[in-house]
Amino acid sequence: MQTQPRIKRLTAVIVTAFAVALFFLVVPMRAQQSFTLEQVLSAPFPSDLTAAKSAPRIAWVLDEKGKRNIYVAEAPDFKARRLTSYMEEDGQELSALQFSADANTIVYTRGGGKNRTGQSPNPTSNPAGAEEAVFQISWRGGDPQKIDAGHGGEISNKGICAYLRDGELWLAPLDGKEKPVQLFVRGANAEHHWSTDGSKLAFVSGRGDHSFIGIYDVSSKTVRFVAASVDTDSNPQWSADGKQLAFIRRPAVPRDTPEGYFIEPDRPHPWTIWVADVATLNAKEIWHSGRELQDSFPYMANDTGGGVIHWAADNKIALLFAGSGRHAKTSNSWKLRSRAVVLQP
Secondary structure (H helix, E strand, O other), X not given: OOHHHHHHHHHHHHHHHHHHHHHHHXXXXXXXXXXXXHHHHOOOEEEEEEEOOOOOEEEEEEEEOOEEEEEEEEOOOOOOEEOOOOOOXXXXXXXXXXXXXXXXXXXXXXXXXXXXXXXOOOOOOOOOOOOOXXXXXXXXXXXXXXXXEOEEEEXXXXXXXXXXXXXXXXXXXXXXXXXXXXXXXXXXXXXXXXXXOOOEEEEEEEOOXXXXXXXXXXXXXEEEEEOOOOOEEEEEEEOOOOOEEEEEXXXXXXXXXXXXXXXXXXXXXXXXXXXXXXXXXXXXXXXXXXXXXXXXXXXXXXXXXXXXXXEEHHHEEEEEEOOEEEEOOOOOEEEOOOEEEEEOO
């Protein structure tokens, strides 16, 4: 009867001794692996990885102790090479990297957007000021060339850079032979994308409580709007042949509906996918979401740069969405949990 308590006491002693030994063994290891706050804050951080379409070349932004620069690499060894020489910790961001059609030029944005008073980020209080501007730099290196003040440069395969400045669209040739030209389009413009042949530019024209999808024709220098309504249209995506344009439509809400973080009550945000024929501008709905809260528009996918819809192979549209929806043509319905779905327009 006394054997069991003795075994328990012996087991407790062994476990305690093992824990003490383990403690004295682990503490020195942890001491050797310690790090400082400065080391944590100085850790390099890569972002904005992009790839060329016509050559095995990649580019990305690397933040090293606050010094942001563009690095590049190419096949077969993909050895990293610093392309820019911004060697001061001035707090100016680098973003929106894009290769030209021949992969010999990279366009990027340096600086941050303006605040409500129209001031650009200037963390060092540089008396010379700071601005957000679009630059281009050769793949071989050298000094960057400023294209213009603005952000979000998009290059056509004809060497025309489209960018935004204060909600207005501007066009500038990369060869610098002509001055930048503004496209006078009412509203706050954004989400600009060239067609594959560089003949047309799709964009979103924001009008406050609604928005349109616009198409600028380079040859005729005209702007047309696709199936304009009182709804909110966004996310224009060209088909591979440039003959169709897919976009997202969210229905209008009453003008007195509260909107914005911490203001708007929880409510569903239903959305639909439309496809337009670019030649005729005839558009049709091909898919719509459910009307429950979990079927709402995936704002996070939209904001993180991955996008909500993409044209895939065989003239199909791919979307990543967690919720339920229904194909307008086949009436097929499904419920999803963060997986890709392919639609046939």
